[in-house]
Amino acid sequence: MTYTLTSHQYGKAENHIVRIYRDSPRHEIRDLTVTTAMRGAFEDAYLTGDQSKVLPTDTQKNTAFVYAKQHGGGTVEDYGVALAKHFVDDVEPIHGARVDVVVDDWERVVVDGEEHDHTWVRRGPENRTVTVTVDGKGEEQTVHVGGGIRNLVILKSTGSEFHDFLTDGFTTLEETKDRILATAIDATWGFAATPPDWDVAYAAVRAAVVGTFATLHSLALQQTLWHIGGAVLDAVPEIESISLVAPNKHHFLYDFSRYDTDQENAGEVFHADDRPYGLIEATVTR
Template sequence: MAYLLSDHQYGKAESRMVRIYRDTARHEIRDLNVTTALRGDFAEAYLSGSQAAVLPTDTQKNTAFSYTKEKGVATIEQYGLELARHFVSEIEPVSGARIEIEEFLWERAVIDGVEHDHTWLRKGQEVRTAAITVDATGEYVIAGLKDLIILKSTGSEFAGFLVDGYTTLPETHDRVMATALDVKWRYAAADGGDVVGGVDWDGIYASAKAIMVKEFATLQSLALQQTLWHMGTAVLDAHPEIVEIKLKAPNKHHFDYDIARFGVEQKGEVFHADDRPYGLIEATIAREDAPAAHDAWKFSAGLA
């Protein structure tokens, strides 16, 4: 029987790097987890063990570290583009590169009411992400966030669902709704190729997050599915630079705990937070005229 090596890529996963800017007395910090993946004709490495066309994953790691100083980390999107372009344009066997980045956010310590110049506290809200792909079809930037845990204590319903012989879930018109959002959005590219210039990566990130939080909070939700639709379309309405958005939301269930058996009145005030199993709700929303994504969503470590 003949076999075909139908697909392959290789790289260095999860290089943890911290870039400190010390140009002035007030320092800045960027805390990253970077994965590189190279694509091209590396079949011989698999079929015969030949490494002639293989750029070591250790070299990829070294380049990623050095580029935090050489090119800087103004934003993770800009940094990822610089790194991906390097591998594709300067390493001959490489025809495509994907850079996945997690950014862990910090906030300045406040001492006697004043922000400190070189001390930070780790922010616990979410992890910012970016996934950059550069290949022969163009440049693609996917930005997003994950592990944004959000909860509202009312304003959510779940009723009128399909029922069969195994259904035990009661209908409710007032429930706690909570999730840990994982959202990724794809930016448009110019002329079907390179990423459009002048994108306000930080501004759009902050705006998209704020829009999604507002929709979650203010929509009288009939289902988590409906909430995701409103969150995604609101981001697309506000930002023409974004052509596609993917949302993933585990339903972090909160069930009424029976304290009536202890003679204590329960009026939707005490809950059991049940972390598993959980409903997992996912949606992809794209503009009708969205350009082709090609391999933009093809992941490596899958961290971004």
Template sequence: MAIILGDHQYGKAENRIVRIVRDTPRHEIRDVNVSTCLRGRFDAAHLTGDQGEVLPTDTQKQTSYAYAKTVGLASLERYAHALAVHFVDDVEPVDQARVELEEFAWERVSVGGAEHDFSWVRSGREVRTVAVTVDADGSAWITGGLKDLVVLKSSGSEFHGFLEDEYTVLEPTSDRIMATSLVAKWRFGAVDVATFDFDAAYAAITTAMVETFASFHSLALQQTLFQMGKTAIEAVPELVEVRLSAPNKHHFAYDLARFGIENHNEVFHADDRPYGLIQASVTVEGAPDAGPAWDQYSGLV
């Protein structure tokens, strides 16, 4: 029986980088987690322990920090693309590089009604995510996204007419709380990395999804997810696919009748587990193949 080496990769996970731009009295801040992952001709390292083709993960870390200065973080996607291109073009054994980012948002402190030039408080209702994969032939796959976006609506959501069997005890409802902690990822088609406004696209996508969640009268969370993906693509035509994952954060009307108190969908118990997990992708028909766009960084260090 032959035993062979399978797929392998390595990188440096979660380099926490804070970049301050202080060229003017009004400073700017970007705060990110950067993870790098390299794939290529590293068989010897696994099979014989030969490290001759292995760029140390510490070097990947140092490069990530250096690029935060030389390339900058004004555009997260451009930074990730430049870093991935460097590893593929300048490190000979590397055939493919992936860079993933998480951004932690800050907002300016207001002093006397005016924004302070160099003080912030942590903000952000969600964590922004970016991933860029670059191949040796120059092909690039760019994805954006978010996680931990917690949204809730107290009405405008129904759930009834579902399949039932001998174990079904859930009561149908035409008025319920709908809440979730959304994870969304989107894939761009052909865009010019140097000129495309990724920040504006992020704002348009998140606005479209949140407004759809709020305003769309839902017969099921599945239906809402499709509509959110659809409106995101309509808002940013450069998108070719949106993937959504939504744990159903259940809210159950609390039994107050035993105390002689009426509860007309006003007092709830928020139950964190178990929970329904609804996932869907919304794709432009005829979109280019995803390739390695959706690969997940594995945490290998």
């Protein structure tokens, strides 16, 4: 039987890079988890074990750390582009490179009403993400940058309904015109053009996601995602499309009637059920 190697890539996953900026008495911090992936003329490494064209993943790791110093003064997107272009432009067998970056945010500790210059507390669980893909060399080279939000946990206590849905013999879900709506949004988007400021663009996307979720009276999580996508495209004209993934983090009203108590649960105490969960996905494109 004849086999064909139809696709391949290799790289170094989850390099955790912490960069401290000491240019002034007030230090700054940038916390990145960087994954690199190379594509190119590496067939012999798979077919015969010939490593002569393979740039070791350990070298990719080292380069990611050094570039955090050399190209760490701009945005995360600037860093990702510089790193990916280095691999493609400077390493002959590499024809394409992808750099994925996950950003961990930190906020300053406040002591006696003032922000401390050298101490932070980790925010979370939300992360900003950046993906850079560089393909080709010279004039034929293309550079694509994508952004994202991972695990944006958000909840509102009212302003959400779910009723008039399709039923069959296995349906037990009760209709409701007032429910908790909670999710952990993963969003990724692609740019058709470079925005004037990457950080401003990210802030505008996040504000559109959070603001739409909060203010839209939702008849379904599907409807919410559609409106979020439109709000993002309106907020940042350089974004071409956005994909959203949202698990429905169900909250069920806890039944007090089973107990010998005169307490009434008037929409106040809920059981947060982490699984199974509805998983809603949508992509909105201009």
